[in-house]
Amino acid sequence: MYNDYRMxxxxxxxxxxxxRTIKTINKRFKTYxxxxxxxxxxxxxxxxxxxxxxxxKREMIKIIDRTGDVSVLRPDITVPITKQLADNYPExxxxxxxxxxxxxxxxxxxxxxxxxxxxxxxxxxxxxxxEADAEVIALACHTLKDLGxxxxxxxxxxxxxxxxxxxxxxxxxxxxxQLKGLIQAKNIVELGPFLRQFNITEDIIxxxxxxxxxxxxPVEVSERARKIVQTEKMDExxxxxxxxxxxxxxxxxxxxIVLDLGLINHMGxxxxxxxxxxxxxxxxxxxxxxxxxxxxxxxGADLPAIGFACEVxxxxxxxTTDTVSPRTPIDIKxxxxxxxxxxxxxxxxxxxxxxYTVLSYPVEKASSNVQNSIYQLLITSKENIFKYRDEQxxxxxxxxxxxxxxxxxxxx
Amino acid sequence: xxxxTLAIATGRTSKQAMKLLEQAGLNFPxxxxxxxxxxxxxxxxxxxxxxxxTADLTTYVEKGAADVGIIGKDTxxxxxxxxxxxxxxxxxxxxxxxxxxPTRKIRNGAPITVATKYPLITKAFxxxxxxxxxxxxxxxxxxxxxxxxxxxxxxxxxxxxxxxxENGLVVLDKIVDISARLIVxxxxxxxxTYQIEQFISKLKAVLE
Numbered sequence: 001m002y003n004d005y006r007m008x009x010x011x012x013x014x015x016x017x018x019x020r021t022i023k024t025i026n027k028r029f030k031t032y033x034x035x036x037x038x039x040x041x042x043x044x045x046x047x048x049x050x051x052x053x054x055x056x057k058r059e060m061i062k063i064i065d066r067t068g069d070v071s072v073l074r075p076d077i078t079v080p081i082t083k084q085l086a087d088n089y090p091e092x093x094x095x096x097x098x099x100x101x102x103x104x105x106x107x108x109x110x111x112x113x114x115x116x117x118x119x120x121x122x123x124x125x126x127x128x129x130x131e132a133d134a135e136v137i138a139l140a141c142h143t144l145k146d147l148g149x150x151x152x153x154x155x156x157x158x159x160x161x162x163x164x165x166x167x168x169x170x171x172x173x174x175x176x177x178q179l180k181g182l183i184q185a186k187n188i189v190e191l192g193p194f195l196r197q198f199n200i201t202e203d204i205i206x207x208x209x210x211x212x213x214x215x216x217x218p219v220e221v222s223e224r225a226r227k228i229v230q231t232e233k234m235d236e237x238x239x240x241x242x243x244x245x246x247x248x249x250x251x252x253x254x255x256x257i258v259l260d261l262g263l264i265n266h267m268g269x270x271x272x273x274x275x276x277x278x279x280x281x282x283x284x285x286x287x288x289x290x291x292x293x294x295x296x297x298x299x300g301a302d303l304p305a306i307g308f309a310c311e312v313x314x315x316x317x318x319x320t321t322d323t324v325s326p327r328t329p330i331d332i333k334x335x336x337x338x339x340x341x342x343x344x345x346x347x348x349x350x351x352x353x354x355x356y357t358v359l360s361y362p363v364e365k366a367s368s369n370v371q372n373s374i375y376q377l378l379i380t381s382k383e384n385i386f387k388y389r390d391e392q393x394x395x396x397x398x399x400x401x402x403x404x405x406x407x408x409x410x411x412x
Numbered sequence: 413x414x415x416x417t418l419a420i421a422t423g424r425t426s427k428q429a430m431k432l433l434e435q436a437g438l439n440f441p442x443x444x445x446x447x448x449x450x451x452x453x454x455x456x457x458x459x460x461x462x463x464x465x466t467a468d469l470t471t472y473v474e475k476g477a478a479d480v481g482i483i484g485k486d487t488x489x490x491x492x493x494x495x496x497x498x499x500x501x502x503x504x505x506x507x508x509x510x511x512x513x514p515t516r517k518i519r520n521g522a523p524i525t526v527a528t529k530y531p532l533i534t535k536a537f538x539x540x541x542x543x544x545x546x547x548x549x550x551x552x553x554x555x556x557x558x559x560x561x562x563x564x565x566x567x568x569x570x571x572x573x574x575x576x577x578e579n580g581l582v583v584l585d586k587i588v589d590i591s592a593r594l595i596v597x598x599x600x601x602x603x604x605t606y607q608i609e610q611f612i613s614k615l616k617a618v619l620e
Contacts, residue, residue, distance in 0.1 A: 153602040189500040189593070216605065258602065278602040283476020285599065 014316075018118075021147060021315055022101055025120045028143045032135070034099040034122050039080040045070040051079055051298050052268035059106045061115065073105035078269075078292070078307060081123055086299035096125040101312075114313070121289075121309030128304060130240065133273050133291060134247035136306050140277055140287055141253050147315060151280035152256050156218070156244070157263030158237050159270045159290065161225075165208055168230060169200050179208075183262050186212035204230070214261035218245040221259040244273065269295045273306065282318035286310055333373035334360040340379045347379065350398055356405075375408065377401075415453070415460040416607045419478035421469045421487075425504040425592050429482045432501060433461075436614040459611070470495070470595070479600035480608065485590035486569055490530045496596040499612060502619055504592040508533060510585040511576055512558055512565035518543065518584055527557030528567040537567070537587050555579050 026036070045062060048055060061073040074080070077100050085096070101120045122139065126132050137154060144152045162183065166176060175198070182191045188209055195205045207228035214225050222238045229235050241259060248257050263274060274290035289308020296303030332351060336344035341362075348358045359369055363378075376387040386393045386401060388408045395401045420429045430443060438459055442452040452461050464472055466483070470493035473481040486508055488497060508530065510518065518524065523544040528534045531547040538545045548563055555575055557563040565584060570576060576583065594615065601608055 151603050155602055186496040186498055189497070215601075258605070278599040280603050281476065283474060283597050283599050 017316060017319070018312070021312060021319070022118075022120065024146050025143055025310070025312075026099075026101065028139070028146050029099040029120075029122055032097070032122075032139050034097040034124075037081070037098045037100055038102060039074065039077055039084070039100070041074055042071045043074055043080055045072050047079065047083060048072060048075065051295070055106070056109065058109060061105045061107060074102065075104055075106050077102055077104065077119060077121065077309070078123060078295070082292075082295045082303060082305070083299050085125065085303055086296050086301035089301060089303070091302040092125055092127075092304065096123075098123045098125075118312035119309045120312055121287075121307060123305055123307035125303055125305040128272060128291065128293065130243040130247055133306055134244045134251070136289065136308065137244070137248060137257075137273075137275055138251040138253060140275070140289060140308050141251075141256050143310070144277060144279060144286070147319065149279040149318070153258060153278045154253075154256055154275050155215075155258050155260040155263050155278070156241065156273065156275045157260045158241055159265045159272055159274055161234060161237050161261050162211065162264045164231050164234050164237075165204070165211075168204060169195075169198065171198060180264055183208075183212050183264060186215075186262055188212055212262040214259070216258055218242060218257060218259040221261065225261055241273070265290075269298075275308070277310075279318050281320060282314070284314060286314045286318055329372035329374055330359055331356040331373065332358045332375045332377060333369070333371075334358055334377040334379065335363050335366050336360065336379040337363050337381065339381055344379045347377070347398060347401070354402070375405065414604070414607075416458060416480065416604065416611055417460045417462060417478045418611075419462050419464050419469050419472045419481035419483075421466040421481075421483055422463050423466050425482065425484060426463070428503040429501075429592065432503065432615065432618060435618045438614070458607070467491075473595050473597050476597045476599055479597050479604060480611065481595045482592055483595060484569075485588070485593055486530060486533070488593060488595065489588070489590075490532050492532070493595070494598070496598060496601055497593050498596055499594040499615060499619075501592040501594055501615070505590070506569045506571040507583075507589055508567065508587040509570050509583045510537075510565055510567055510587065511555075511570070511581045511583050513580065514582045516565060516584065518565070520544070524565060525563040526565050526567055527554055527563035529554060530567055533587065534567045555581060 042063065045060070048060065049057065055075050060075045063071045063073065065071060081098060081100075099120070099122045101118065103116050104119050105115055106117075107115050122136065124132065124136055137156065141152055141154055171179065179194065182194060191209050191212070192205060195208060207230060210224070210228050214221050218241065222242055225238055226235070229238070245257060245259070248254070263276065265274065269292045270290035271293045272291035275288070276285040277287040279286055287308050287310040289306070291304070291306040293304040295305070334344055334348055344360055348360045351358050359371070359373070361369060374388070378385040378387070383394045384396070384401075386395050386404045388404075393404055395404060420426050430440070433440070438454045440452050440454050440461055442449055450463050453459070454461070462472070462478060466487055469481050469483045470487060470491040472478040473495050474493040482501060484504055510526075520543050523546045525546045525548060526534050526538075527548045527550050529550060529552075531549050534545065534547050548557065550557060554566045554568040557566055558581065559579060566581075567587065569590065570583065573583065594612065596608060
């Protein structure tokens with residue numbers, strides 16, 4: 001059986017799904033007042049060696065130009081946007097809302113995988129406020145809903161909660177990393193014995209061991225967290241998170257939000273609220289974000305901001321339901337005999353000017369394309385025929401053809 | 413409601429894992445040691461059990477193909493999956509050790525050749541000690557390597573030490589104690605929180 005290759009063309013299908021996803025995301029970002037920007041593909045390597053971020057320098061794709069300077073293929077977007085702003089403003093002139101859809105390039109050290117991935121995200125430069133933070137988290141959730149996910153969970157944490165504990169205990173950098181690893185893995189089994197190697201008081205150890213399981217309904221979790229609070233700042237953090245949660249409830253997101261105080265700074269530059277989003281049947285977070293009030297300081301400017309980014313490829317993989325409609329047929333297929341090439345080109349151009357999709361072929365090559373078309377035209381020296389469904393009508397001029405097209409449309 | 417997908421490694425720990433599940437009130441009628449079924453369900457149709465190779469288990473859980481998995485700490489240390497490691501199941505207890513001939517001294521100098529199933533654990537351990545090593549990755553019968561001169565020492569798991577003793581080898585250094593752990597996919601923990609909590613509390617009831 002002969003298969004219509006074009007109708008099943010996976011490249012086209014994949015791109016349609018990609019394009020539709022991006023379009024949905026763009027539309028949602030715009031409704032919250034974000035404006036699209038782009039950043040250069042090539043960035044200075046030094047830009048990234050200067051900033052504390054989670055991007056492993058060994059994962060970046062480096063390029064050495066003629067002068068011997070090292071550039072990298074854009075490994076991230078938040079850092080260059082902040083740098084660009086910092087070059088122009090020593091402090092935030094007014095609230096700024098940007099969004100981007102761009103490719104980033106990283107070569108994972110452990111996994112074989114694609115170097116290139118599309119990120120869609122927003123950066124909202126503004127002072128910290130529960131309203132602003134909640135709005136950004138709501139936007140993240142809203143975007144996932146638009147894409148058709150039904151089971152959406154956003155885990156919210158706070159960079160300073162864990163940081164406060166770190167300040168109270170004396171550990172070197174390698175030990176802090178190990179501690180972070182244990183908390184991120186919610187590995188309570190080994191957390192206690194690990195901390196007991198050091199000179200840390202038992203009540204602090206008990207408190208830290210509690211952190212990983214401070215997970216779930218925000219009100220209930222914060223009540224449990226109050227019991228291990230050590231500093232005023234921790235109390236304030238909990239108050240703040242509850243305030244954000246109360247606003248998220250007003251957005252109708254009560255069932256999508258969980259508090260996870262074991263969620264700690266996965267990007268070096270996050271300073272306050274951090275969050276990540278999960279959807280049904282997909283094993284990795286599909287979006288990550290947080291507030292980074294001090295990234296601007298690295299470039300000598302005061303630019304508080306909050307943002308998040310989605311990995312578009314992850315979203316596509318997570319969208320298991322094939323929501324892509326079957327390929328739409330093209331509008332018009334135009335067949336002509338060799339002598340009428342000139343006339344057929346004229347007609348095809350006039351129709352394309354009017355936004356019809358037209359494919360034209362000499363009669364004898366008609367079989368090289370197997371796509372369905374709504375209308376068919378046959379241009380020969382004898383006559384010109386317009387075919388729609390089972391009806392054939394001959395026509396003399398372009399005007400007559402356009403009338404026929406309009407008539408057929410009316411009948412549809 | 414969706415099944416909770418549990419992955420169990422075929423091999424060393426699978427019998428003990430099944431025993432634990434049974435004690436926790438999860439019965440799998442299709443389970444018997446001779447069955448070759450790779451996917452089975454419990455009586456209440458809440459848990460779907462899959463059997464996978466030990467080395468692949470962390471991948472299944474990390475990618476979300478399984479929500480939870482039971483696996484030895486040795487494999488977790490070697491594969492370093494990005495998952496939650498929630499419960500120590502207290503079985504499959506053994507040690508990862510450096511073993512070799514009793515005369516062999518481990519000290520710095522020329523690189524020591526080490527045969528092992530665990531190159532990552534090996535490297536991390538010797539790096540910490542500041543000893544240079546060359547690792548040779550083997551997949552089984554690690555004890556054979558020093559006997560025929562393939563390596564000077566080995567890094568392997570030891571339960572009773574019988575195999576070592578019969579081959580004239582001794583434990584030179586202990587790296588870490590291990591046991592079976594319950595690992596959980598991070599996304600599943602977010603989207604199936606209630607199911608996973610129920611499952612864990614059933615297991616914990618048996619362990620206590």
